Amino acid sequence: MDSVYIDPVLSDEERRAHLYRGQLFVYSPTAASMALIEFTRDMIRRAFGTLDPETAQFHMPVEEYAALLAELKPKFIHDPKSKECLRAILRDLRCDLEKTYFDVPRMRTATSDDYLTSGIAYAFHPHRDTWYSAPQCQINFWMPVYAIDPENAMAFHPRYWGEGVRNGSSEYNYAEWNRTSRASAAQHVKSDTRKQPKAEEPMELDPQIRLLPPPGGMIVFSGAQMHSTVPNTSGRTRFSIDFRTVNIDDVRGRVGAPNVDSACTGTTMGDYLRGTDLAHLPEELIAAYDTAPSVVA
Numbered sequence: 152m153d154s155v156y157i158d159p160v161l162s163d164e165e166r167r168a169h170l171y172r173g174q175l176f177v178y179s180p181t182a183a184s185m186a187l188i189e190f191t192r193d194m195i196r197r198a199f200g201t202l203d204p205e206t207a208q209f210h211m212p213v214e215e216y217a218a219l220l221a222e223l224k225p226k227f228i229h230d231p232k233s234k235e236c237l238r239a240i241l242r243d244l245r246c247d248l249e250k251t252y253f254d255v256p257r258m259r260t261a262t263s264d265d266y267l268t269s270g271i272a273y274a275f276h277p278h279r280d281t282w283y284s285a286p287q288c289q290i291n292f293w294m295p296v297y298a299i300d301p302e303n304a305m306a307f308h309p310r311y312w313g314e315g316v317r318n319g320s321s322e323y324n325y326a327e328w329n330r331t332s333r334a335s336a337a338q339h340v341k342s343d344t345r346k347q348p349k350a351e352e353p354m355e356l357d358p359q360i361r362l363l364p365p366p367g368g369m370i371v372f373s374g375a376q377m378h379s380t381v382p383n384t385s386g387r388t389r390f391s392i393d394f395r396t397v398n399i400d401d402v403r404g405r406v407g408a409p410n411v412d413s414a415c416t417g418t419t420m421g422d423y424l425r426g427t428d429l430a431h432l433p434e435e436l437i438a439a440y441d442t443a444p445s446v447v448a
């Protein structure tokens with residue numbers, strides 16, 4: 152990886168080829184991305200009532216705050232409007248909706264000053280999504296809901312694009328995780344005991360790259376990219392939206408970023424929905440990626 156493309160005029164094919172080589176993309180807000188931002192802000196506003204969502208954490212007991220997010224986040228994910236906006240965003244970015252499959256958009260929060268960094272507001276340690284059973288062709292989209300600065304952004308760790316890290320991904324299986332851990336996220340208020348794939352050797356996190364698009368601006372990157380949540384010291388909670396896509400040609404052809412160190416089993420392939428009609432990928436393609444754990448726990 153060596154480049155950050157800003158609003159390039161490229162086809163989706165060309166962009167994917169660059170993403171699989173580790174390049175990063177930043178897009179300015181579009182009408183569709185701003186529609187998603189407005190919809191999200193409205194939902195957040197209703198949840199927090201009279202409190203400013205970016206500073207509400209300083210005025211609420213943490214358990215109450217976690218409970219509020221536990222209600223707000225699934226509501227956002229399951230609202231048909233968020234999927235609708237997402238299709239329009241992909242269209243704006245020249246994706247072929249017949250071939251592009253997306254996972255439902257998620258709302259994330261990164262609270263300031265270590266107020267809540269576990270469970271429902273998990274502060275992501277450096278990781279690749281491919282440690283979590285995402286395919287090598289997964290592409291991630293990330294956008295801030297309110298203005299961000301370096302103290303509450305997300306970070307990329309470019310050294311590890313081409314270099315593996317010893318990590319715990321071999322113990323991660325997506326189906327197993329869904330069965331046991333995800334439902335309990337809201338219970339992890341003080342600490343998070345769920346076993347996640349992490350680096351198992353010291354990492355060199357600097358130099359790192361923190362891209363700062365405006366609200367509704369998008370960072371696009373490969374799911375194999377090493378990235379993390381910046382420890383938030385900004386005094387404001389960061390709200391962001393992210394979603395993932397795969398292109399069926401790449402799924403079929405096993406095209407994607409090189410795998411330098413992911414050893415997880417299972418697959419997220421069953422989660423993606425076709426841009427046109429929300430159909431799942433064909434069963435046989437999902438099954439082809441669904442590897443079983445080598446050791447049965």
Ligand SMILES: [Fe+2]
Nearest residue numbers: 275279280378
């Ligand atoms: Fe991630």
